[in-house]
Amino acid sequence: MVMTIDFKKGEGLVPVVIQDEKTMEVLMLGYMNEEAYQKTLAEGKVTFFSRAKNRLWTKGEESGHFLNVISISEDCDNDTLLIRVNPVGPTCHKGTRSCFDTSYNQNFIFELEKIIEDRYNNPAEGSYVNKLRAKGLNKIAQKVGEEGVETVIAALNETEHDFINEASDLVFHLLVLMKEKNISLNTIAKNLESRHSGK
CATH class of the missing domain: 1.10.287.1080 (MazG-like)
Structure with missing residues (x-):
């Protein structure tokens, strides 16, 4: 499947929804620029563009809690990504499964x-x-x-x-x-x- 992500709409960034491939639970929301997207494709681990650090950031680069990519889908407007992952350990920096406080x-x-x-x-x-x-x-x-x-x-x-x-x-x-x-x-x-x- 050819992806046609429009990085121009969000001034070079697109929102990325991370979902557990097994449980379908939404784990977090991040942003990617085209470089982060290409790195994610190449390595099979989710890499974001950190707006706070103003650089690429691979989830788990310090904690070891990587998000291993299972599949990538784009929405109907080609400006949002859904990435299904196999998470290694908790996703949130607070040590919880998800960054969202939702029922499980x-x-x-x-x-x-x-x-x-x-x-x-x-x-x-x-x-x-x-x-x-x-x-x-x-x-x-x-x-x-x-x-x-x-x-x-x-x-x-x-x-x-x-x-x-x-x-x-x-x-x-x-x-x-x-x-x-x-x-x-x-x-x-x-x-x-x-x-x-x-x-």
């Missing part, structure tokens, strides 16, 4: 997917995920089946609180099974979208 609960399922992936990549002593993984695919699949049955029983015979807990267990174990099979939530979402659009 609606995105926790994506964060949970990342936590499970981290357990796979960096096993932690006492981790339930690692204990389950060590038992193999058959046991993980069995747990999903057990939690599915318990969710049905709770829906039919138990309280709303019980149903919420059992459904949560089911989703968690399904995420572990998906990780074991190397299938992401994004893959499931795209499949559901394609099935929906076909109806």
Whole structure:
């Protein structure tokens, strides 16, 4: 895709919205000039033009909390960028995920997917995920089946609180099974979208 960003509208700068590729949470807003944009393309890490420092600034150059580029899109007026990233550590200089004080609960399922992936990549002593993984695919699949049955029983015979807990267990174990099979939530979402659009 050929980008046609108009850097002249904003006197050489365009606003850049940074979004977590996994959770879709907006992490920060920055600005780029054409040089920062080209550096971002070349290195795969987000580089801004710092208006305060009057120079290029690669996010994470001091903290190590880089924003690894997944995709770049421009808006319909060609004067704003949306960059989806895989963030390394917190984005905000205050140590928080995002520079915006927004609710995160609606995105926790994506964060949970990342936590499970981290357990796979960096096993932690006492981790339930690692204990389950060590038992193999058959046991993980069995747990999903057990939690599915318990969710049905709770829906039919138990309280709303019980149903919420059992459904949560089911989703968690399904995420572990998906990780074991190397299938992401994004893959499931795209499949559901394609099935929906076909109806």
